[in-house]
Amino acid sequence: MATYKEEAIVLHAHDLGEADRIVSLITSGRGLRRAVAKGLKRTGSKFGARLEPFTHLHVVLHEGRNLDTVTQADIIASHAPLRDDFEKFLFGESMLEVIEKSLQENQNIPRLFEILRVTLDALEKGPRDLALLLAAFQLKVCALIGYHPHLERCLHCQREVKGEGARLDLAGGGVFCSSCHGETGPTVHLGPESLSLMCGMMGKGMAAIARMEVAPRISREVLGITFLYTESFLERQLRSRRIVLDHLDGKPRNHPT
Numbered sequence: 001m002a003t004y005k006e007e008a009i010v011l012h013a014h015d016l017g018e019a020d021r022i023v024s025l026i027t028s029g030r031g032l033r034r035a036v037a038k039g040l041k042r043t044g045s046k047f048g049a050r051l052e053p054f055t056h057l058h059v060v061l062h063e064g065r066n067l068d069t070v071t072q073a074d075i076i077a078s079h080a081p082l083r084d085d086f087e088k089f090l091f092g093e094s095m096l097e098v099i100e101k102s103l104q105e106n107q108n109i110p111r112l113f114e115i116l117r118v119t120l121d122a123l124e125k126g127p128r129d130l131a132l133l134l135a136a137f138q139l140k141v142c143a144l145i146g147y148h149p150h151l152e153r154c155l156h157c158q159r160e161v162k163g164e165g166a167r168l169d170l171a172g173g174g175v176f177c178s179s180c181h182g183e184t185g186p187t188v189h190l191g192p193e194s195l196s197l198m199c200g201m202m203g204k205g206m207a208a209i210a211r212m213e214v215a216p217r218i219s220r221e222v223l224g225i226t227f228l229y230t231e232s233f234l235e236r237q238l239r240s241r242r243i244v245l246d247h248l249d250g251k252p253r254n255h256p257t
């Protein structure tokens, strides 16, 4: 079995017994990989502490049948501030969850690695609006995996959608104007401000989105919608949806994850 080098970001890590750590990684060239790092607690272990969620690394992996083995890991960006700041951690964890659930093992969509790398950098620097950054990230991930949302024109009549009464068809991947029907599944109401914000974000890079500021009510509404949109296409629930939205709504957390 071969040994290979990749740039990677740790999505998830858990210790196995005393000595080993299992990690999920998104790599720049080979998509999602699961790997084991052995001998963590042994004196002289070179990289145990480096394999934490959010860490961006150069890794050397030895290919295995079920799990690869990490043989080398060098930090490019530790992103430690994302683990030390409760809010950033919450939003960052949600980004990692979206990526992990977007890919099958060994499936590779190279731009997913890039969008995560850029977004984690923006998150660490401190975006003006965390909810907006996460919402934009979700929309862009959906677009990259093949579910680009059609937001400018009505799916049915093709007219530009403006004003009140627009609905986003979660399964159809686009909007219906107030006078059209034809939904293929559940829809959510999309206010004019939210719709125009979502259209605007699709054309902007993450660094520009990190500098945007809108009314908290609007970014909260948009994030609620993008969570539902993302879940609809992943055909899976996102554990982080309730946690992040409750946090924004000021509700206490009853169930630690």
Ligand SMILES: [Zn+2]
Residues within 6 Å of the ligand: 154, 155, 156, 157, 158, 159, 176, 177, 178, 179, 180
């Ligand atoms: Zn229409």
